Amino acid sequence: xxxxxxxxxxxxxxxxxxxxxxxxxxxxxxxxxxxxxxxxxxxxxxxxxxxxxxxxxxxxxxxxxxxxxxxxxxxxxxxxxxxxxxxxxxxxxxxxxxxxxxxxxxxxxxxxxxxxxxxxxxxxxxxxxxxxxxxxxxxxxxxxxxxxxxxxxxxxxxxxxxxxxxxxxxxxxxxxxxxxxxxxxxxxxxxxxxxxxxxxxxxxxxxxxxxxxxxxxxxxxxxxxxxxxxxxxxxxxxxxxxxxxxxxxxxxxxxxxxxxxxxxxxxxxxxxxxxxxxxxxxxxxxxxxxxxxxxxxxxxxxxxxxxxxxxxxxxx
Ligand SMILES: Nc1ncnc2c1ncn2[C@@H]1O[C@H](COP(=O)(O)OP(=O)(O)OP(=O)(O)O)[C@@H](O)[C@H]1O
Numbered sequence: 001x002x003x004x005x006x007x008x009x010x011x012x013x014x015x016x017x018x019x020x021x022x023x024x025x026x027x028x029x030x031x032x033x034x035x036x037x038x039x040x041x042x043x044x045x046x047x048x049x050x051x052x053x054x055x056x057x058x059x060x061x062x063x064x065x066x067x068x069x070x071x072x073x074x075x076x077x078x079x080x081x082x083x084x085x086x087x088x089x090x091x092x093x094x095x096x097x098x099x100x101x102x103x104x105x106x107x108x109x110x111x112x113x114x115x116x117x118x119x120x121x122x123x124x125x126x127x128x129x130x131x132x133x134x135x136x137x138x139x140x141x142x143x144x145x146x147x148x149x150x151x152x153x154x155x156x157x158x159x160x161x162x163x164x165x166x167x168x169x170x171x172x173x174x175x176x177x178x179x180x181x182x183x184x185x186x187x188x189x190x191x192x193x194x195x196x197x198x199x200x201x202x203x204x205x206x207x208x209x210x211x212x213x214x215x216x217x218x219x220x221x222x223x224x225x226x227x228x229x230x231x232x233x234x235x236x237x238x239x240x241x242x243x244x245x246x247x248x249x250x251x252x253x254x255x256x257x258x259x260x261x262x263x264x265x266x267x268x269x270x271x272x273x274x275x276x277x278x279x280x281x282x283x284x285x286x287x288x289x290x291x292x293x294x295x296x297x298x299x300x301x302x303x304x305x306x307x308x309x310x311x312x313x314x315x316x
Pocket of ligand 1: 013014015016017018019044045046047048051072073074075076077078080097098099100101102293294295
């Protein structure tokens with residue numbers, strides 16, 4: 001870990017994040033930055049695409065380049081901003097204002113205290129973490145920092161994103177119960193390349209292909225999605241690998257029984273679950289959806305690849 005001097009900050013706000021919480025959080029952030037004598041520029045654009053364009057221009061400018069880009073939003077805004085800051089020298093700071101805020105949780109950034117989160121940015125302590133690159137059907141290739149959902153979990157996320165209530169992580173539980181009523185397991189083919197020797201349930205060798213009926217097979221650069229659901233409990237953000245948790249054909253009743261523990265952030269070691277660690281993973285299941293950092297990411301098949309050290313983040 002190293003420290004930077006952060007005197008010029010570009011604050012990027014998603015006014016819609018956290019059911020409209022973004023604007024209020026941004027005001028608290030700006031107040032804090034100005035009180036500390038920091039030079040502030042702002043992006044509060046009407047769309048995610050416009051936000052990225054403005055941030056990309058600032059990050060690549062010689063004259064206006066900020067010392068840090070500060071994301072005031074949730075994992076959705078963070079995901080969009082990766083397109084501007086991945087592989088750049090400008091670090092990303094996070095002030096959580098979203099629903100899930102899973103990257104912030106992973107990094108130990110407080111989710112309910114904008115001033116404390118802003119102070120972490122100003123302290124300038126940086127860490128390099130991996131990102132994932134995802135290619136899928138019907139979507140342009142993109143980055144992710146947390147987890148890719150494939151199958152049931154992706155459907156739950158897509159449903160939760162459309163819901164207005166309840167606010168907060170409980171939304172994912174309600175969406176999961178609703179999705180349990182629908183089509184459920186799919187025949188999955190999972191191809192793993194660059195297997196980490198001896199890790200988790202990895203077989204010997206560099207490469208393997210698994211055919212199995214499964215509910216879902218989330219792929220994690222970090223450990224959680226949905227506001228703390230521990231789906232890839234052993235994932236390490238800076239090991240150069242991605243973890244995949246293959247949840248086999250667990251019955252609906254059993255899934256309903258497991259959901260509260262998963263929502264509460266508990267580690268679940270179910271006999272129908274296998275975990276693998278690899279550098280490159282392809283997941284195929286006919287009719288399955290994909291999400292990345294809680295955002296729609298097209299349909300399966302998806303191919304994801306670990307991109308070691310691709311993001312510099314400001315951490316406590
Ligand atoms: N400036 C913007 N204008 C409109 N939409 C935006 C903007 N910035 C981001 N978005 C989109 O808003 C959606 C929600 O974003 P965000 O993640 O910030 O909030 P959230 O969904 O409440 O939180 P979380 O992802 O942590 O659950 C995402 O799809 C994101 O792409």
